[in-house]
Structure formats: structure tokens, C-alpha cells
Amino acid sequence: MARRLTKEAIRKLLTKGLTGWKAGKLILQDSIESYFRRDSFLTEGDIAAIRNTRMEGADVRDYNMFMALCRGFHVGHMLGEWTCSDACLEIILLERPLRDAHKRRTVELFESFGPRVVTRQQYDDIVAAQREKKLELEYNLAWVIEDRFYAIAPPEAREEIEELCIDIESAQDFASAIPKKYTDIYQQAVKEIRRLHISGKLPAVYQKEDAKEAEPLLAKWKRGQLSARDTMKLVDLLYVTGQQLYECDELPEWRDYMDSYNQYVSADEDERFGHTYAVLEDCSAAWTDEQGYYKGPGKPSEWITRSTERLLGLVNDDDKPKKSIAKVGAALVDRLETAMLNIRLFLATKAILDAAAEAVELDIPAKVGMLAGPNIRLGAFVAIYNFRLEELNEERKSSKSGGTRLEKALRMLPPIDPEKLGPSPESLKQLKDNVLKDAQGHDWLRTTVLSLEYEGGFSFRDVVRED
Incomplete structure (x- = not known):
């Protein structure tokens, strides 16, 4: 209404007299203009004239x-700004360690590309530890035959087969990939393993x-009565131990x-087997610990x-x-819960103001609503937090290590879902239907906030202490 009125039209209205509804709406519309960075359209004299208008009955109630x-x-408006700022502050204090953890992972990735420096004692211990793992493993007999073939075949046989780039998953696949001359x-090789x-x-x-x-x-294989094709089936089913x-x-x-030492063999069980190593044959005692292991300067990622x-x-x-x-x-979870409590209060406040603005048909941007700026700002902070948390969890899936102590603590954090933090759909419907019925006195906003219901049983009545 107010956007369509010129100052001259407002003066004519004031001269003719206003209903309580129109008078109150003019003052409310004028008071929220600054929220949208628009100029006020009522002068101090206009406001004084409106307030001095004689009213009775329903006009008094509406006004x-x-x-x-x-x-x-x-x-x-003030509460929305405060809760948004507080929530964003809590979120950024959580986003920083998430960002640092991601940076550390990135640097560690580049660190892993080169060989790790170890002493001879350290390398021998790694080789011995991997040998124990290898001896415990079971190996498919088809693989044993394959290795026997490479052991007795000319060196170029391996190169010729690998150049074919065939995905070998069974004994039959390997046999089919072998050139006829081999x-x-x-x-x-098959006969030797059978013997x-x-x-x-x-x-x-x-x-x-x-x-x-x-x-x-x-049974047929032992009697020498098994066909070549069935032999391929059999060796795929048989296993021998590393020992x-x-x-x-x-x-x-x-x-x-x-x-x-073979990189990546049993690396899932022991992180040491996932690297290449550069062995220091003559290492000063200043660079070794009590086990004789290399203790170089701290890694950049650790800082x-x-x-x-x-x-x-x-x-x-x-x-x-510590x-x-x-x-x-x-x-960290407590901090996040504080942020989410502020988000709940912000969303509740915005929902109430939007419902009231719609009920009295205030002139505000339809797609933006009240508290537009804080809402956009809060959404951006929530999005970056969720993105960082998703990064951390994705890195956990792809990483073979268990993660640092910081990462393990951060993984206790859940994502923020604003849709689950706002009032329930039923409560929002009741709010739109009744938002003006209780609009009396100084505590209208507070009372309305306390009346909202949420999914999961949350209620501000359980949070706000009555004085």
C-alpha cells in the first residue's frame, strides 16, 4: 500500500482521517523501510498526526x-541479526579446524609421492614385518602357476603379455593371453605345480x-585325467599358504x-607397507631414536x-x-548445538515476521521476505561448513590411515540441515492462521516464538527460563 502512496496522498488521508488499521499499517510500513535500505515516507509531523487521530472501538484495537x-x-530485526551473527561465529570456529584438516590431508598427499627416509635397521624391520604378513596369506594356485611360468620363461615374455593390457582375473584369462610360442x-609350469x-x-x-x-x-587332476579347461577351473579354486x-x-x-619388500602388499593392515623408501646406510645418531629409526624434522603437514x-x-x-x-x-558438538540453537531462533523469528508481513500485506520483496540479508549470510556459512565436513568424510573413505586425533574428533560432528531446524509444517500453518490474533502488548514476538512446535520434540519453552 505505502509504495503506491505519494506524500500528497498521505496528507489527504490524514486530513480525511484514517481507520486504526490504515494508520497502524502506515507506521509499520514506514518503520521497516530501513530494513530494505529504502527511504522513509512519513515525516515526524505525519507520525504525530497519525498518533493524535481520534479512534474508538475496533480502530483502537487494530491500531x-x-x-x-x-x-x-x-x-x-535485532534478534535476527544477533542470532545470525552468533550462529555464523560458532560455525566459523568449527569450519576452521575442518579447513585445516583438509589442508593437512592435501599436503600429506603430496608428501606421500616421494620416498620415505628410513635407516637400514628401520627398513629391515619393515621388510621382516611384511614377510610375516606374506607368510600368513593364502595364494591362489593359478597365481603360483603364473609366477612359475615367468620364472622359467624368457624375460621378454612378461613384457609381451603386459603390453596386451588384458584384465586377467582367472587362470583361463592368463592362459589365453600367453603367445603361442610360450x-x-x-x-x-602347470605340470611342475601339479607334481x-x-x-x-x-x-x-x-x-x-x-x-x-x-x-x-x-581327484581327476591327481590321476592325470583332467582336461586343460577343467584344470584352469580347478587351480582357480585351490589355495596354498605363503609359508x-x-x-x-x-x-x-x-x-x-x-x-x-613390495609396496602396497598388506598395506590395509599396516600403513608402513604403502610407501617407497630411501635407506640411509650411514645415519648420524642425532637423527635416530632409541630404536635406531630415523627421526627427521617435523613434516610440513603437521604444522x-x-x-x-x-x-x-x-x-x-x-x-x-592432552x-x-x-x-x-x-x-565441538556442544559448540555446534549452540550454533543450531541460534539457527532455530533465527528461523523462528523470520517465519513469524514473514507470516505477519503477509497477513497485513506489507510492501516487501516477495521472494526475499524479512531478514533477507542475515538469511543469505547464514545460508552461506552453513553451506561451507557442510562442504568441509563432507570433504573430511570423503577423505576418510579414500584414506588408508585412521586419521589424526583432530580428524577423529571432527568426525563426531553432524551436518547442519536448516530444514530440520525450522518449525514443523503444522506449526507454520497455525502460525499463518493465528499470527495476528495474539499481536498485543510488548511480548508478542516472544510469546509467538514460544508457541512454535518442532519435529523431534524440541520447543523453546524448554530452553527459555521464565523470570
């Missing part, structure tokens, strides 16, 4: 309702669920394999989160563990 709305909109060598199995030097086992298929094939292969003198290639870890109490000034991960994680 008082708008005055209650004026007070509510004024308080609501077929006899492959058959020799070792029959002699008892390389006993093989099969999975319980494969017994029905494996047992008749195995058996290591002790088999006729398969020296496996002893070499067990005694050497990225150090100040954050100290601030949160994860480590002390000597970089030793508070537990669970305790720090709980403190």
Missing part, C-alpha cells in the same frame, strides 16, 4: 495490534563352499618374493593443524596428547 507488530518487528612353457602338489610338497586347500566342485576335479611356498625349494621365486590442536586442547605446548578425542569431540 494497538500494529503497534505491537512494530515493536515485534523492531525486536525481531604355450609349451606354460604347460611345463609338487601330488608329492605333498605343495598341499592345496579349497573353500568349504567350493568342495562340491573342487573334489572331483582334484608353504616359502619352504618349497623348487619355487625359489617365492622365497625371493617373501624376503623382499598446519598444530595451533588448532593446541587451541582445542588435543595437545599441550610440548605436542603431547584431552581425549571423545572429550574434544563432545566440546
Whole structure:
């Protein structure tokens, strides 16, 4: 209404007299112009004239309702700014460690591209630890035959087969990939492994669920009555242990394999097996610890989160563990809950002001509504927080390590879903239907906030203490 009125038209209205509804609405519309960075259209004289207008009955009630709305909109505007600012502050204090954790992961990724420096003692211990893992593993007999083939075939055979870029998943796949000139060598490899199995030097086992298929094939294989095609099926079902292969003198290639270091073998069980190493043969004692392991300068990645870890109490000034991960994680969750409480109050305030503005048909941007600026700002902070948290969880899935203590604490944080923090749909409907009925007195906004209901049982009545 107010946007369509000129100052001359307003004076004519004042001269003719206003109803309580029109008078109150003019004052309310004028009072919220500054929220949208628009100029006031009422002079002080206009406002004084409106307030001095004689009113009775329903006009008095309507005018008082708008005055209650004026007070509510004024308080609501300040409350919206405060709650938005407080929520954004809490979120940014959570986003910083999330950002630091991501930076550290990124730097660690680049650090992992090069070899790790270790002493000879350290490297020997890594090799020995991996050997123990290899000896415990079970190896498919098809793989054993494949390695036997490469051991007795010319060196160029491996290159020729690898150049084919065939995805080999079974013995039949490998046999089909072998050039014809090496077929006899492959058959020799199969015969050698069969002989070792029959002699008892390389006993093989099969999975319980494969017994029905494996047992008749195995019996024929021992008698030498198994076709080449069925032999391929059988060796895919049979397994031997690393210890058996290591002790088999006729398969020296496996002893070499067990005694050497192979990057990525059993890396899921031991992080040390996922790297390449540069061995220092002559290392000064100043650079080694009591185990004889290399202790170089701190990694650049460790400095990225150090100040954050100290601030949160994860480590002390000597970089030793201080508070537990669970305790720090709980403190972070408390901070997030404070932010979400402010978001709830902001969304409640905005919903009330929007409902009241619509009920009295105020001239405001339809797609923006009240508290537009704080709403956009809060949405941006929530989005960046959720993005950082998603990054952390995605990195957890792709990473083979368990994560730092900071990351473990941060993973206790849930995402922020503003849609679940606002009033329930039923409560919003009731708000729109009744927003003007209780618009009286100084506590209209507060009373309305307390009346809202939320999914999950939350209510501001349980949060706000009555004086």
C-alpha cells in the first residue's frame, strides 16, 4: 500500500482521517523501510498526526495490534541479526579446524609421492614385518602357476603379455593371453605345480563352499585325467599358504618374493607397507631414536593443524596428547548445538515476521521476505561448513590411515540441515492462521516464538527460563 502512496496522498488521508488499521499499517510500513535500505515516507509531523487521530472501538484495537507488530518487528530485526551473527561465529570456529584438516590431508598427499627416509635397521624391520604378513596369506594356485611360468620363461615374455593390457582375473584369462610360442612353457609350469602338489610338497586347500566342485576335479587332476579347461577351473579354486611356498625349494621365486619388500602388499593392515623408501646406510645418531629409526624434522603437514590442536586442547605446548578425542569431540558438538540453537531462533523469528508481513500485506520483496540479508549470510556459512565436513568424510573413505586425533574428533560432528531446524509444517500453518490474533502488548514476538512446535520434540519453552 505505502509504495503506491505519494506524500500528497498521505496528507489527504490524514486530513480525511484514517481507520486504526490504515494508520497502524502506515507506521509499520514506514518503520521497516530501513530494513530494505529504502527511504522513509512519513515525516515526524505525519507520525504525530497519525498518533493524535481520534479512534474508538475496533480502530483502537487494530491500531494497538500494529503497534505491537512494530515493536515485534523492531525486536525481531535485532534478534535476527544477533542470532545470525552468533550462529555464523560458532560455525566459523568449527569450519576452521575442518579447513585445516583438509589442508593437512592435501599436503600429506603430496608428501606421500616421494620416498620415505628410513635407516637400514628401520627398513629391515619393515621388510621382516611384511614377510610375516606374506607368510600368513593364502595364494591362489593359478597365481603360483603364473609366477612359475615367468620364472622359467624368457624375460621378454612378461613384457609381451603386459603390453596386451588384458584384465586377467582367472587362470583361463592368463592362459589365453600367453603367445603361442610360450604355450609349451606354460604347460611345463602347470605340470611342475601339479607334481609338487601330488608329492605333498605343495598341499592345496579349497573353500568349504567350493568342495562340491573342487573334489572331483582334484581327484581327476591327481590321476592325470583332467582336461586343460577343467584344470584352469580347478587351480582357480585351490589355495596354498605363503609359508608353504616359502619352504618349497623348487619355487625359489617365492622365497625371493617373501624376503623382499613390495609396496602396497598388506598395506590395509599396516600403513608402513604403502610407501617407497630411501635407506640411509650411514645415519648420524642425532637423527635416530632409541630404536635406531630415523627421526627427521617435523613434516610440513603437521604444522598446519598444530595451533588448532593446541587451541582445542588435543595437545599441550610440548605436542603431547592432552584431552581425549571423545572429550574434544563432545566440546565441538556442544559448540555446534549452540550454533543450531541460534539457527532455530533465527528461523523462528523470520517465519513469524514473514507470516505477519503477509497477513497485513506489507510492501516487501516477495521472494526475499524479512531478514533477507542475515538469511543469505547464514545460508552461506552453513553451506561451507557442510562442504568441509563432507570433504573430511570423503577423505576418510579414500584414506588408508585412521586419521589424526583432530580428524577423529571432527568426525563426531553432524551436518547442519536448516530444514530440520525450522518449525514443523503444522506449526507454520497455525502460525499463518493465528499470527495476528495474539499481536498485543510488548511480548508478542516472544510469546509467538514460544508457541512454535518442532519435529523431534524440541520447543523453546524448554530452553527459555521464565523470570
